[in-house]
Amino acid sequence: MNETVTIPRSVEWNETHITILNQQKLPLETEYLELKEIKDVWEAIFSLKVRGAPAIGITAAYGLALAAQSYQTESIIKFKQLLQKDRDxxxxxxxxxxxxxxxxxxxLSSVENVSSVNEAKTxxxxxxxxxxxxxxxxxxxxxxxxLSLFKDGDKILTICNAGSIATAKYGTALAPFYLAKEKGIELKVFASETRPVLQGARLTTWELMKAGVDVTLITDNMAAQTILTKGINAVIVGADRIAANGDTANKIGTFGLALLAKAFNIPFYVAAPLSTIDLKTNTGADIPIEERNADEVTHISGTRIxxxxxxxxxxxxxxxxxxxxTAIITEKGIIRGNYTEALANLF
Structure with a gap:
């Protein structure tokens, strides 16, 4: 029987500004911010007020469109120069x-052939x-x-937040849990807290609980014990970038879960849209890995530890x-085997 499920959203366009859910304040406070200038958009992405690869892309796109509305020029050449600068x-x-x-x-590609500044802005x-x-x-x-990979009663482990608030709606790795809830299929989710920023503890548990999904929180170092004692059937994660050979960058701790999945002989799935696949990046060794401020590790909620x-x-x-x-799940289907060949064929 189909259920109505509450699925939160994180980004909205409002003509003169962008409204975002401030994910830094969750779960203790539900705060929405209005981003009115491009510097607000940059800061919101950098500071993780908006996060999740698809949501970052959506917010950045709105940010560039918003910035372009303020350009005071009738020259399409000058307009495109300003647009390139703001894109960078x-x-x-x-x-x-x-x-x-x-x-x-x-x-940028969408305005390559426009004939006027007004047309470009629209x-x-x-x-x-x-x-x-x-x-x-x-x-x-x-x-x-x-969802086709899971059956009623399965217990599934995930990390970070690849959910509705990380995308336009539903999420990637969390999407099957929302759809299972809608269809009356019982899936039990175990969410790794995801130190140091705690996206699993703060965000994944928050949104799944709002949807009525059965979710249990664990610390990152409990993963092996949880797989062993709770009978975890599979691990599913999102992705921030998938290289041409299938190597996948995702939140810190994902590689460890993949090693555990192999040790326990359970499937390890990556769920991501085609926009996350980067055929220009040959292997995972070529993916730039962001290193963040030490305070994220040395402090929790502003308190030094x-x-x-x-x-x-x-x-x-x-x-x-x-x-x-085990498999990469995209909107075009489930890919296994030779990822270099299979990923290239998607395009």
Missing amino acids: YLASSRPTAVNLFWALDRL TLIHEAICIQIEDEEVCRQIGEHA APEGVKVYNPAFDVTPNELI
């Missing part, structure tokens, strides 16, 4: 999630809205394909080699 500025906010660059470049807004609408449908298709002056290594992502990935 927004692209500098985060280096790893390929959707950011994909969305910004799609907006086209940019339309293209950004299309990116968000398309992502919602893409996420639903990913969810349908992923480590000695002053301690050295810190804080990579935001790791890369899971393709041989550890």
Whole structure:
């Protein structure tokens, strides 16, 4: 029996500004922010007020369209120069999630052949809205394909937040859980807390509980024990960039889960849209890994938990080699085997 499921959203276009759900304040406070200038958009992406590769792409696209509305020129050449400059500025906010660059470049391409500044401004807004609408449908298709891999009663482990608030709607790795809830299929989710920023604890549990999905929170170092004692059937994760050979960059801790899945002989799935696949990046070794501020590790909620002056290594992502990935789930279906060939064939 189909159920109505509450699915939160994180980004909305409002003509003069962008409204985002401030994911830094969750779960203690539900705060929405209005981004009115391009610097607000850059800061929101950099500071993780908006996060999740598709949501970053959507927000950046709206940010570029918003900035373009303020250009005071009638010259289409000058307009495109300003647009390129703002594209590069927004692209500098985060280096790893390929959707950011994909969305910004799609907006640039959309105005290649326009004949006036007014036409360009309208086209940019339309293209950004299309990116968000398309992502919602893409996420639903990913969810349908992923759900076919699970059966009623399965227990599934995930990390970080590849959910509705990381995308236009439904999410990628979390999409099958929303669709299972809609269809009356019982899936039990175990969410890794995802240190140091705690996206699993703060965000995944928050949105799945709002939807009435059965979710259990664990700390990252409980994963092996959880797989062993709770009978985990599979691991499913999102992705920030998938290289041409299938190597996948995702939130730090993902590689460890893939190794555990192999050790316990359970499937390890990556769920991501085509926009996350980067055929220009040959292997995972070529993916730039963002390193973030030491304070994320030495402090929790502003309180210091480590000695002053301690050295810190804080990579935001790791890369899971393709041989550890059972399947990659996209809107076009489920890919297995020779990822270099299969991923290229998608395009």
